Amino acid sequence: MDGVEQTNESWRILIVEDDERLADLTREYLESNGLTVSLETHGGAAVERIRNEQPDLVVLDLMLPGEDGLSICRRVRPHYTGPIIMLTARTDDLDQVLGLEMGADDYIGKPVQPRVLLARIRAMLRRVETVPVASEGGNGEEPARLQFNDLIVDRAMREAWLSDDSIDLTSAEFDLLWLLASNAGRVLSREEIFTALRGIEYDGQDRSIDVRVSRIRPKIGDDPIHPRRIKTVRSKGYLFVKEA
Amino acid sequence: MDGVEQTNESWRILIVEDDERLADLTREYLESNGLTVSLETHGGAAVERIRNEQPDLVVLDLMLPGEDGLSICRRVRPHYTGPIIMLTARTDDLDQVLGLEMGADDYIGKPVQPRVLLARIRAMLRRVETVPVASEGGNGEEPARLQFNDLIVDRAMREAWLSDDSIDLTSAEFDLLWLLASNAGRVLSREEIFTALRGIEYDGQDRSIDVRVSRIRPKIGDDPIHPRRIKTVRSKGYLFVKEA
DNA sequence: GTGTGCTGTAACAGACACGTCACCGGGCAG
DNA sequence: CTGCCCGGTGACGTGTCTGTTACAGCACAC
Incomplete structure (x- = not known):
């Protein structure tokens, strides 16, 4: 009994992370579990891509070179209503509170086990799926x-x-x-x-x-x-x- | 299934926790931040109350005397679609994955700072709030x-x-x-x-x-x-x- | 009244649709 | 590689439909 299946199409996840090696490993693991993953290493570009591509979920590293993850979150929120999972090495409670209040939906401390990340992504997508996608054709949606x-x-x-x-x-x-x-x-x-x-x-x-x-x-x-x-x-x- | 209470009303949170002293403290903190909190110390009764009261969010301690939190989650899920935040002293990754796949929406290790809990509750409610109330919208349909x-x-x-x-x-x-x-x-x-x-x-x-x-x-x-x-x-x- | 159609319907049997078993090939996990 | 699970296929049995036929009654014309 695996959790959320790719019912119609695979979910599109965007990972914003500057450590490419780690990001690649994560992508591999997630994709082998039925998700479609794209990567973005640069903070500034991430904002653009999130706005344009409107992924189903964003995994956002807080410690980025250049623009801060928190600031990305804040800038992106007006244009993106999907779930954002923050990932960070800092486990300070205050950061966490701040991150969540800034519009993140989850906040996970590094290092994170791939399967834990997957479980959290799935839990979030499951929650989100009950929201009919507004950008769809716009006809009558079915209940969950x-x-x-x-x-x-x-x-x-x-x-x-x-x-x-x-x-x-x-x-x-x-x-x-x-x-x-x-x-x-x-x-x-x-x-x-x-x-x-x-x-x-x-x-x-x-x-x-x-x-x-x-x-x-x-x-x-x-x-x-x-x-x-x-x-x-x-x-x-x-x-x-x-x-x- | 009366969906989510709308905006202005105070959110109704049910905390399932056997440690009454801790639960009381938590309640106090949450209520001072505008939430309506009720407590339940017994696992079996919790299932009943969740089904009947349909709180806006449930905080569920995993380590309960008698019925296990995981089993409560599983039993309650068919009748409750709102968010469940699991709280536990065990921080094992496997437990976490299990909890999330069992239908929990979040999984927090104890001890948890009240304000972190509050932030996570708010993040979850924010996400849930956008769920439209079961649109019963039938027009147009030709009954034939x-x-x-x-x-x-x-x-x-x-x-x-x-x-x-x-x-x-x-x-x-x-x-x-x-x-x-x-x-x-x-x-x-x-x-x-x-x-x-x-x-x-x-x-x-x-x-x-x-x-x-x-x-x-x-x-x-x-x-x-x-x-x-x-x-x-x-x-x-x-x-x-x-x-x- | 009688005759000629037209209609109602009982009885039948072949055709048909469906439920289900056994099997098999492919995919995925160990 | 190997075994298990899933899901489609073919075959078979069964029950039900449904068209056919035959016959009886009815309507209308004369």
């Missing part, structure tokens, strides 16, 4: 979590619960469950499901959706003969029922 | 649903109700019912019905439409001799009547 009686489906955590018990869903199973649940009350045809999940055309023969459904149903406590959640609509598709 | 007195036909769910009782229609039956109902008040010839439903030419002999109608009628409470909904127009076709 759905609840139907005792069944809860959480998109940010990619996890579901059935009366408080976590349901062990595979990635593909979760995707299908989410698709159905977020379209509750509407019959989804196999064509729709196919294009939404795989981006390819439905050939009219493929049974993989059916198999997935049959794998999901027992996990969410559904009886295939008398399903309460995922109803089969014969010769059309599947329907996630809204009401009990 | 027809109603004639006590008969309701819903295209999205491909289901129909007769005075609140779900009607058991097969796929082909539903298609025909929808076609007729969505053309209520107009006689549909067999030719039209055939091309609309099967996309093929009517050969002038086929009786399948008639059979379908005869199967639908009892289900929607129609008497074939004196039909109120689907009338036969002799040598023409069928008519779904608008008014009762």
Whole structure:
């Protein structure tokens, strides 16, 4: 059960750090865990890049040659609302308070274990993902979590619960469950499901959706003969029922 | 899930901590800085209170008598989406990663300076505040649903109700019912019905439409001799009547 | 009344759609 | 490299649909 998956696209992280060797190692580790990382060693350029590229998250070293990290944070905040994680060798409490009040979202003392950094980045992205991205197409956004009686489906955590018990869903199973649940009350045809999940055309023969459904149903406590959640609509598709 | 309290109201913080003296001090400090704080010393009760009170933020001590903080976090997560800050004397990296992956948003090692805690709480609340309150915004959506007195036909769910009782229609039956109902008040010839439903030419002999109608009628409470909904127009076709 | 169509519908059987098992290939971690 | 897990494929069994057919009743014309 890994944490935040790259649901649609990989998250874009910008690391601002003058120690290139360290930065490279960090990038490698983060990228091997599904993040897209770019580096910036120079403070002044960082401000520009954050404004222009609008990364999903910024990791900002405080001790930079030239411009100070705090000042970068302050200058960038009016133009960037994403999360900023400050990284610093100084562990002074006052610095930390200052950094956080300056608009940082997290403040980690060096040295930091890569996995700890990753965990904190993920935690932050998870929190942030519930905020619909304003720069998107601007159509109706979907909520991050759905609840139907005792069944809860959480998109940010990619996890579901059935009366408080976590349901062990595979990635593909979760995707299908989410698709159905977020379209509750509407019959989804196999064509729709196919294009939404795989981006390819439905050939009219493929049974993989059916198999997935049959794998999901027992996990969410559904009886295939008398399903309460995922109803089969014969010769059309599947329907996630809204009401009990 | 009543989202985040908005701006001016004081934020409601719940501290789960068994050391009452420490907790009191912390509360005092936080309250003197404009937060509303309540305390909970017992782990089991904490789960209940978090679910019921839905505080804006939870500070959770990991080392509790009885239930472990991690387990509290896991149990509470399905019902609480607000931020959780974990507090612990153990500063092991692995614990930290575990805590974050368990759904915590921050993880602070003890001892923690009150003002650091305050700064982190504020940073977290600042981040959370931008989360829009569950936008229930449904406009525009065409319901694709027809109603004639006590008969309701819903295209999205491909289901129909007769005075609140779900009607058991097969796929082909539903298609025909929808076609007729969505053309209520107009006689549909067999030719039209055939091309609309099967996309093929009517050969002038086929009786399948008639059979379908005869199967639908009892289900929607129609008497074939004196039909109120689907009338036969002799040598023409069928008519779904608008008014009762 | 009688005849000629048209319609309602019971019964049937082939086709069809779906659930599910077993299998396999690929990916990823150890 | 090796084993496990995930996810798609093919096959099979089952239950349900749905068109066909046949026959009975009805409507209308004469």
